[in-house]
Amino acid sequence: MSDLVLLNPGPACTSPGVREAMLRGDLCHREPEFADLMGRLRTSLARCLGVAGTHETVLITGSGTAAMETAVIGSVRAGRKLLVVDNGVYGARLLSMAEAHGVETVVVEGPWTRPVDPGAIADLLRSDGRIDAVACVHHETTTGLLNPIAEIGAIVRDHEAVFLVDAISSTGIESPDLAEVHADIVCGTANKGLHGVPGVSFLLLSTAKGTGRVAAAPRRSVYLDPAAQLRSQQAGDIPFTPAVQTCYALDEAIAQYEGAGGYEARLRLYRERAAVVRAGFARLDLPVLIEEPYRANSVTALGLPAGITYRALHDELKQRGYVIYAGQGRLSETHFRIATMGEIPMPRLVELEGALEESIRHLTKARGE
Template sequence: MMDEELILLNPGPACTSQRVKDALLRGDLCHREPEFTELLARIREGLPRCLNLAGTHEALLVTGSGTAAMEMAVISSVREGRSVLVVNNGVYGERMIKIATAHGIPVHEVRSEWTVPADPEAVRAALAEHDDVDAVVCVHHETTTGLINPIREIGEIVAGTDALFVIDAISGTAIEDQDLAEVAGDVICGTANKGLHGQPGMSFILCGERSLRRITEAPVRSLYLNAASYLQGQRKGDVPFTPAVQVCYALDEAIAEFEESGGFAARTRLYRERAALVRGQFERLGLKVLVDEPYRSNTVTMIHLPDNVTYAALHDELKKRGYVVYAGQGQLSADFFRICTMGEIPWHRLEQLEEALRESIDAARGV
């Protein structure tokens, strides 16, 4: 095993800086104390600011992984007797359907292949066909394959209707070039880890004006994930349930680090540069990428397993060399693996990835 830290090349949890890890040790704090109220206020202001949504979107912070934010967003956006339209081209689109179904919310679906971006015109047609849709839900970056969906174009279509546009931006926020200020997103779901480089365990939804109204009209479908109770509590500096205080400390520090290092423009540039670096390596190594170039995200690359190499063998060889990669999901698990350049990763470790991959592929083949 190498002396240097293991680099996580999976799409979250992502590696974090020492500064963010140290923040976990700021100390014990009761969430009913004024220090927590200040911490919460800083984070609630910081999140929309980092994503260029200050003044248009209000943050609701929840203790739970990204799926908690997705669930809160869906169930708080649909009124009684109304439905959700899910744009589905991957595991996370499917998850939105499972969430709605679990809560008895009727679902319409616009489905496309996992390697094909959603078609905005199909969304327009579905909205014309179904007059009961209260929310259109779309994943920005489908982490399943590393595919980007056209949220700006879909947002323009949804904005002209009564439906809210709910975006699962969990693996896209602060990573992808699309400036969310240019997207008509009513609810945007994100997490503390991934592109913001905080610790996993907290997630959030950013609510625009239309969504803040809708939250109060949707029925209470869950005690824990009822956005209306978070809105009411957080505006008073309170949270309805015991929060992961230490993860909030880390998020607070991650937001400070994000802004000090140049904010949204600098972070997305870093992700673009990393993607170019590693994809150049994949090309030199003859590795084939699943998704066509124009639709690739800035982090996840879905790669065909080289001939005569199993995922398990490749994973283990790369881990010996200091890198954790990730399996393909669902129907793609047998033939593909994923490499994701998310989180705090020293540049030289990404440069060294090429050699590690070359050696690991040879070793996994038994050369």
């Protein structure tokens, strides 16, 4: 199975160096060596994502969803509201998190195939003074859609509200650069675009509004309390047992990210990958769900060939060395997804077209067509 190329949107394939970093050894998180590692990660994450000097990093042991929930409950003060952009499964997840913690919400809904209208957010901010935060997913992995976070950030900046961006699947690989967005709370993860391993996620909190907001929000969780996490980590400590080996892997992944040219180089790489695989999809007449101007670099939602189920296509491609991903929600019966995240050799992406063609031909022939 070591030759399998994971074309799912996380966990992504990793480099040998990242995997080897997890073998650095056992370490107690109360020792000064871990404090050094944590401090290095808090500095390097802000630096490599372009917000050094404007944002503080909070490390969270858990998947990207843990970072999302920590951000949601730390972004809204008592008696205020959270405005949630809902145009995909992950926007709906932000809404669900707020509701689970008793945070009052306002929703801007949109179709799954189009970016949200920033004007609708501006209208609500003007009309409802109780909106305390605006939460939006940058890359809706549901469909491969990008939302206009820079435009939304410019709107929210002129209000008391904070801007919360779920950048879980866009961190380091999608434009715009986070420095351009003016987000106050950014959710990210070690895996996906940074090519680390799952198990550590993080928040980037702006010193202008983000750190003050999490301090002012009521305590809604013990483990996922961003204010307590921030205070502890600023003091060189961490309140709960971290995933030490995963932190080692992230440390190495960031070193490789910066050593290869950082954000601009990785953005260019992901655009090149998207061009290669999408040219193949076009030759195979596989329709892309999202129109060209709104597509992410890393995930493509494709219509299933007539008469072929996702499970059948998945199993055929797995025999040829590729793991694809199902459509979500209402798209589960009609679409599948291919993600080009992580450490993937370009020749394997070039060969994907042939593997897809063979798989579709085999399944079509098996149906007697």
